Amino acid sequence: MPEIKLAENTVQLIKDVCAEFENKESELINVLHKVQGKFGYLPAEVQEVIAKELKMGVAKVYGVVTFYSFFTMIPQGEFPISICMGTACYVRGAEQVLAEFKRQLKVEVGESTDDGKFSINCLRCVGACGLAPVVTVGEKVFGRVAPNQVKKIIAEYRDEINNEEAKTA
Amino acid sequence: MAHHLGIRKIHYPGEMSTYREDTSPAIIREIDKCIMCRRCEMMCNEVQTVGVLSAINRGFSTVVSPAFEMNLDHSACTYCGQCVAVCPTGALTEVDDTGKVIRALADPTKTVIVQTAPAVRAALGEEFDMEVGTLVTGKLVAALRRLGFDHIFDTDFAADLTIMEEGTELLSRLGKHLAGDKDVKLPILTSCCPAWVKFFEHNFPEMKDIPSTARSPQQMFGSIAKTYFAEKMGVKREDLVVVSIMPCVAKKYECGRDEFKVDGNPDVDHVITTRELAALIKLSSIDFNSLPNEEFDNPMGESSGAGVIFGTTGGVIEAAVRTAYEIHTKKELPRLDFDELRGMEGIREATIDFDGLPIKIGIAHGLGNARKLLEDIQAGKSEFHAIEIMSCPGGCIGGGGQPYHHGDASILKKRQMAIYEEDRNKAIRKSHENPYIIKLYEEFLGKPMSEKAHHLLHTEYFDRTE
Incomplete structure (x- = not known):
């Protein structure tokens, strides 16, 4: 059972997404996809609302969430880093790139940094094999990434964060 | 199986997944x-x-x-x-509770009484290779006596009591409704099935005032046993152990609900299923097939045919109709078999003429079917006055604790026939004519829905969505 009560507007947001797909059980994956797009992850409370809206068991929803590696119940960082582990990227050294990201950020795959800024995930082929190995941060794509560039990519976002904070301060 | 196929050693060990129990x-x-x-x-x-x-x-x-x-x-x-x-x-x-029952039977300080649900007698024989649909009421009683129970009673007695309370409640709600009282909730829904009760508490909590407040026969039995009967026998509540033989798994949960306990002592102590009873009989080396037919003890072993048909879908409402009709019209029923209420379709409906007053009745078995009727009520589309709901397909005869039928619907039909046969063979077929029920009201409860009856035989429901 959910321990955290969702804010009313959050619940409304989920309901709107469900309504967009006509509250159809068959649209579950699309609904989950869109809701995860909005929150970054799918906590238990969110799944309960979706199950209720689509008139299906929560267990089924949870079953789908745990089946597809794309869905996650763990909060993602503000800048989700994804390293492609598709065949092309893999043979061109994606594993070393991943190892470097893990070393720099001190987190494992599927985890977020303590400040909640970065999280690391693996994905399978973004369809840019010509740029292998590929790393995406949020919507942005980095191609031909070598392990020695990892530090620079992270620094780029750290700068962005610092600038943002300077502005608000 | 392993013996049958001559497997003594597994030659190809593989990785096995493990998971917590x-x-x-x-x-x-x-x-x-x-x-x-x-x-x-x-x-x-x-x-x-x-x-x-x-x-x-x-x-x-x-x-x-x-x-x-x-x-x-x-x-x-x-x-x-x-x-x-x-x-x-x-x-x-x-959950296997036979160990608890054996321990209670072995304890010389306890008086152990047992109640058996109507659906048990129509299926227990299957565990002993008898033909499906064989009624084993007499052998069942004999086996329980040999197991060492002090008194062998019948849940059907409590089913008759349920009809007195539920039928009266139906008439009272109906009367108010016809008089134009808008606050009265109709339809009234039966409340004998504990899985169904938990289902609406989780899924339709806003409608928890619609089902009858009458407790299930199992709990009515326990409540009366630990007050009226204990008093009569001069046994202290804590020294009386009530065991139920049920076709049902949810009854194990029901007897543990807090509202059915007095100072922590439950009205019904242990529940075992039909399958568990069969195992217990085999364990005790009782040759079930050659047992003589014996009779239930009194006072809580006497029941009418109306109590018996609780075991099948449509039975509770038919029993209620038999009593409610006669109380309402003050006339004798021209017939006792309501074929329009019987059958195996998931959702059935019928209109019964209460001497000029048409009463619309709905029946659902299987919770999926129940959900459909409930959604109709929610949408204000339901025109029923009373609805009977049973969680298991077929009613209690198809319960989760019955001998495995592996989805064979013909087995359920044969069990249903057996239940109706037991009803036909009964001398008394209407709950309000059961002499021990009449006596119970005279000596102890007063009249149906009295304050005492309310305290002992009715309950309340809870919102379980949080």
């Missing part, structure tokens, strides 16, 4: 035995629409589990036990 008040999940056939999942989601069980995770680590890998007792599980009924490997089973 999950024990709830009624059902145990031992996932290590699961072969992922997913019949339970189909039953839980498509037939019962409870939606508690689903395959989760992926590949080798796939298991059938409630959402978020919670234990069953934290989920919306109704304990209807239909998952248990379809599980081919025993990964899902009822």
Whole structure:
């Protein structure tokens, strides 16, 4: 059972997404996809609302969430880093790139940094094999990434964060 | 099986998945035995629409589990036990309470009494290779006596009592409704089935004032046994042990509900299923097939045919009609068999003429069918005055604790025939004509829905959505 009560507007947001797909059980994956797009992850409370809206068991929803590696119940960082582990990227050294990201950020795959800024995930082929190995941060794509560039990519976002904070301060 | 095929050693050991055991008040999940056939999942989601069980995770680590890998007792599980009924490997089973019963029987300081539900007598024989649909009422009583129970009673007695209370409640609500009272909730829904009660508490909490407040026959029996009967016998409440033989897994959960306890002492102490009783009889080396036919003890062993038909879908409402008709019209019923209420269709409806007053009756068995009727009520589309709901397909004869029928509907039909046969063979077929029920009201309860009856025989329901 959910321990955290969702804010009313959050619940409304989920309901709107469900309504967009006509509250159809068959649209579950699309609904989950869109809701995860909005929150970054799918906590238990969110799944309960979706199950209720689509008139299906929560267990089924949870079953789908745990089946597809794309869905996650763990909060993602503000800048989700994804390293492609598709065949092309893999043979061109994606594993070393991943190892470097893990070393720099001190987190494992599927985890977020303590400040909640970065999280690391693996994905399978973004369809840019010509740029292998590929790393995406949020919507942005980095191609031909070598392990020695990892530090620079992270620094780029750290700068962005610092600038943002300077502005608000 | 291994012996049959001559397997003494497993030559090809492979990796095995292991998973924690999950024990709830009624059902145990031992996932290590699961072969992922997913019949339970189909039953839980498509037939019962409870939606508690689903395959989760992926590949080798796939298991059938409630959402978020919670234990069953934290989920919306109704304990209807239909998952248990379809599980081919025993990964899902009822909690075995036979040990508790044996211990109680062995304790010389306890008076142990037993009640048997109507559906048990129509199915127990199957466990002893008798033909499906054989009534074994007499042998059942004989076996229980040999097991050492002090008094052998019948849940049907309490079923008659349920009809007195529920029937009176129906007439009272109906009377107010006809007089134009808008606050009176109709239809009235039966409340004998504990899985159904838990189902609406989880799924339709806003309608928890619609079902009858009458307790189930099992709980009425326990309540009367530990007050009226204990007093009569001069036995202290804590020295009286009430055991139920039920076709049902949810009854194990029901007897543990807090509202059915007095100072922590439950009205019904232990519940074992038809299957567990069969195992207990075999364990005790009783040759069931050659037992003589014996009679129930009095006062709580006498019942009418109306009490017997509680065991099948349509039976409770037929029993209620027999009594409510005569109380309302003050005339004798021209017939006792209401064929329009009988059958096996998932949702049935019929109109019974109460001497000029048409009473619309709905019947649903299987929680998926119940959900449909409830959604109609929610939408204000329901025109029924009374609805009977049973969680298990077929009613109690198809209960989760009955001998495995492996989805064979012809077995359910034969059990149903057996129940109607027992009804026809009864001298008394209307609950309000049961002499021991009349005596119980005279000596102890006053009249139906009296303050005392309300205290002992009625209950309340809770919102379980949080």
